[in-house]
Amino acid sequence: MIPFNRPYMTGKELYYITQAHANGHLSGDGPFTKKCHTWLEERTGAARAMLTHSCTAALEMAFILAEINPGDEVILPSFTFVSTANALVLRGGVPVFVDIRPDTLNLDETQIEAAITPRTKAICPVHYAGVACNMGAIRALAERYDLFVIEDAAQGILSDYHGQPLGTLGHLGCLSFHETKNITSGEGGALLINDGRLTQRAEIIREKGTNRNSFFRGEVDKYTWIDIGSSFLPSELIAAFLWAQMEEADAITARRLAIWQVYHDAFAAIEAEGLVRRPVIPDGLRHNAHMYYLLLPDLAARTAFIAALKAAGIHTVFHYVPLHSAPAGQRYGRARGDLPVTCNISDRLVRLPLWLGVEEYQEGIIETVIAHVRGS
Numbered sequence: 001m002i003p004f005n006r007p008y009m010t011g012k013e014l015y016y017i018t019q020a021h022a023n024g025h026l027s028g029d030g031p032f033t034k035k036c037h038t039w040l041e042e043r044t045g046a047a048r049a050m051l052t053h054s055c056t057a058a059l060e061m062a063f064i065l066a067e068i069n070p071g072d073e074v075i076l077p078s079f080t081f082v083s084t085a086n087a088l089v090l091r092g093g094v095p096v097f098v099d100i101r102p103d104t105l106n107l108d109e110t111q112i113e114a115a116i117t118p119r120t121k122a123i124c125p126v127h128y129a130g131v132a133c134n135m136g137a138i139r140a141l142a143e144r145y146d147l148f149v150i151e152d153a154a155q156g157i158l159s160d161y162h163g164q165p166l167g168t169l170g171h172l173g174c175l176s177f178h179e180t181k182n183i184t185s186g187e188g189g190a191l192l193i194n195d196g197r198l199t200q201r202a203e204i205i206r207e208k209g210t211n212r213n214s215f216f217r218g219e220v221d222k223y224t225w226i227d228i229g230s231s232f233l234p235s236e237l238i239a240a241f242l243w244a245q246m247e248e249a250d251a252i253t254a255r256r257l258a259i260w261q262v263y264h265d266a267f268a269a270i271e272a273e274g275l276v277r278r279p280v281i282p283d284g285l286r287h288n289a290h291m292y293y294l295l296l297p298d299l300a301a302r303t304a305f306i307a308a309l310k311a312a313g314i315h316t317v318f319h320y321v322p323l324h325s326a327p328a329g330q331r332y333g334r335a336r337g338d339l340p341v342t343c344n345i346s347d348r349l350v351r352l353p354l355w356l357g358v359e360e361y362q363e364g365i366i367e368t369v370i371a372h373v374r375g376s
């Protein structure tokens with residue numbers, strides 16, 4: 001079976017973990033964590049970067065920093081991973097789900113304004129497949145209504161919006177290094193802080209609500225509990241693993257882009273024949289080939305597609321169950337309208353294997369896909 005995903009290893013992960021072990025600093029914020037922070041700050045231009053256990057953890061920090069109180073509303077897509085909404089619900093916030101654009105499958109910026117109420121506190125755009133949302137329009141709305149912007153850039157490492165890295169377009173940006181993402185530490189993430197006024201509180205929240213970081217810098221003579229928080233920082237062993245991946249992040253992205261382009265070129269003909277729709281990358285956006293997906297005509301066609309590929313030894317997957325239709329989404333959130341695009345897309349989307357090493361199987365995958373959709 002050709003797997004849907006296979007995490008890539010650079011070969012240096014265990015070497016760096018051995019170094020971390022030899023350093024004797026195993027808890028968080030040691031030398032490898034600092035290397036990862038510096039890399040993220042240099043590559044994104046964020047005022048500060050902080051590693052977390054996951055993008056979920058970064059989102060939880062972000063909603064604390066945005067001072068979401070019970071009953072406050074946040075606008076986000078329903079077509080996303082649960083963490084975008086769950087991190088908010090943990091603060092007592094109410095997810096207000098808005099529909100997505102049919103081209104990029106990102107939050108439809110033209111529908112945000114109608115969802116704003118006096119309780120709206122923030123907008124949380126999700127850069128689906130590492131392709132940027134229309135951040136110009138979203139930031140203009142946020143300024144006009146004085147809203148916080150938290151980017152779910154879980155899929156967006158090394159992508160940009162007209163030259164500006166994803167995760168640096170809002171007040172806060174959240175990245176994921178889960179094993180299904182482009183660069184990985186198994187589980188992992190980072191919070192990018194673009195509004196420098198939030199940095200000090202972010203340090204405290206990440207260190208169990210203490211001013212431990214100020215203490216280590218010699219700014220205070222003891223450290224103590226001063227705010228809410230949790231343990232959001234990963235161990236040095238995780239940072240050492242991640243550092244090996246960061247060192248190769250450009251090469252990894254380049255190889256993923258090449259794989260993505262091979263699929264994209266190969267499927268141009270079946271798109272022209274009206275059998276599938278391919279991903280759309282708007283002009284001026286650099287994406288990171290996080291994902292290759294196809295849109296099939298309907299749910300029955302997608303079910304048959306996944307079964308046919310499985311029979312040919314190729315594992316393909318779909319997502320997301322729209323959050324507004326999920327049990328917790330109905331309990332904790334509300335939708336603005338019927339979200340027709342979200343419902344339609346979630347029935348039709350299928351993701352193809354895209355990982356370093358899939359190249360040797362790609363011709364076979366492409367032939368199987370084309371033969372199946374042409375019914376031959």
Ligand SMILES: *Cc1c(COP(=O)(O)O)cnc(C)c1O
Nearest residue numbers: 054055056081083154176178189
């Ligand atoms: C992967 C993902 C997350 C969660 O990331 P974790 O690091 O697994 O917590 C959140 N949002 C989106 C859009 C994702 O793709």
